[in-house]
Amino acid sequence: MSGGLLLGWMKDMTLNILYSSKHILHADLVDKKGTPLSISFVYGHPNLAKREREEVWTELRNLKNLAQKHWVCIGDFNQILSQEDKFSFSHRKIEGAEAFNQTLFELGLCQLKATGQNFTWMNGHGDETFVMERLDRALATVDWINSNPLYVLRNLPIIRSDHSPIILDSEFQHPFRKIPFRFEKMWLAHEGCKALIQNSWSLNSHGSKAFQFQQKLKHVKNELSSWNRNVFGKVDIQIREKQKKFQELQGSIKIVSDLKVEGKLKEDIENLMEKEEIMWAQKARSSWIIQGDRNTSYFQTLVRHRRVRNIILQVRTLEGQLLEELGDIENHFVEFFFKSFL
Structure with missing residues (x-):
């Protein structure tokens, strides 16, 4: 499947789709806390032409008055925000980043911090034309972030597609840890x-x-x-x-x-x-x-x-093994520093 949006949801969830197009699906629902929530699922235009890309940003801006105070935008935006969002063997000028940043500023949307893969798309080339970019992301209003401080956004490995699956969990349960003393x-x-x-x-x-x-x-x-x-x-x-x-x-x-x-x-x-x-x-x-x-x-x-940025959800060992269980991560850190310094 390529070039579109497919949305599915659980039977026990009430979802009201208020707007739909080839590039955006906008829906309202009520979260588990009983708070009205808007979610926009986005597929940015793959064409770098300024007019076609701008049409999607205009669609998004037009949803501002329709969206709730708690608003999340997630998907493949087909656009990077800065040079840090791209890796390649050649250094070309970044196109479209300024317009995308301006759109997010006008909408009051903040980029959610992600764990896992730095880049969410790669072209699969095996030569000097190889490119990786961060095209898939989640954005949210300050109201949503303050209401969901335990959120976790994960970028999973790129395996069967040229894109990384991304998962946003608004209520990730972190294991309890005693808070260290800090002078206030x-x-x-x-x-x-x-x-x-x-x-x-x-x-x-x-x-x-x-x-x-x-x-x-x-x-x-x-x-x-x-x-x-x-x-x-x-x-x-x-x-x-x-x-x-x-x-x-x-x-x-x-x-x-x-x-x-x-x-x-x-x-x-x-x-x-x-x-x-x-x-x-x-x-x-x-x-x-x-x-x-x-x-x-x-x-x-x-x-x-x-x-959120300081949360460690995964660790890759020197042998290439990926650790995800908290106990395994803690033991690996202890063992690594014990071998290195004792």
């Missing part, structure tokens, strides 16, 4: 943080200088973890609670003293929101914060992208 920059905004660290560091212990240093670090870590749970608390929960009180207070102001209480509560909310923004900026590995409107949702999206 937002703690510094709390007046009690400095004193806590000073008191924790004053712990007296016996042994070598290195052992005493290790014990001090361990004690500070434990005290900060306990303080974060019991004193500093969950910032997002505190914000919601104070916002609720603030809303109730604004609707019942009767005397001048109520204005002072309102002002203090507003100041507390602003401080908490600043702490929350610092926390998410740190998790996003971002060293800058845009002044003005809150950027918390932006940093949350960066964090979720980075977490």
Whole structure:
């Protein structure tokens, strides 16, 4: 089969196809969380001619007003986005990437991080004309990404076709792992943080200088973890609670003293929101914060992208064996470093 779209779905799923053409199938459904979802299945025009390729992007742009806030586009777009999406023995100018990038920008679609194969198509030539490209991909709105932080997009090996099958799993279950301790920059905004660290560091212990240093670090870590749970608390929960009180207070102001209480509560909310923004900026590995409107949702999206990118689903050994089970991957890492350094 070549040059078209074929869509199938399970019997227990209700799918409403709102638009169909040779290059796009657009459907609405409700996901397992009960959230309205739009999915566009795309087959980009194989002809590099600007007019024909642009017709597909125009179709896609016309779907913006039809799509839900949670929108996924997936398929063979027949277009690369940058030089990193292509491997060849010759270096030719990339055509069509600028128009494709502009279309994604206008639609507010983000590229989903994929694991597995770097390239999803190859021409199969056995000489210097050999080419590999990433043509198949999945895109989504920020709302969908934030609602599905556990998504996994897999590019499978190219075997029977010249394309790689791609699989998008919106609810991939990662095995539980204890989260390592990390110092949160937002703690510094709390007046009690400095004193806590000073008191924790004053712990007296016996042994070598290195052992005493290790014990001090361990004690500070434990005290900060306990303080974060019991004193500093969950910032997002505190914000919601104070916002609720603030809303109730604004609707019942009767005397001048109520204005002072309102002002203090507003100041507390602003401080908490600043702490929350610092926390998410740190998790996003971002060293800058845009002044003005809150950027918390932006940093949350960066964090979720980075977490997906850091997931290891497959490892190929030096002998060429492909490991996919988590236990096998962990054992291979341990064995490899044990042989290399011990």
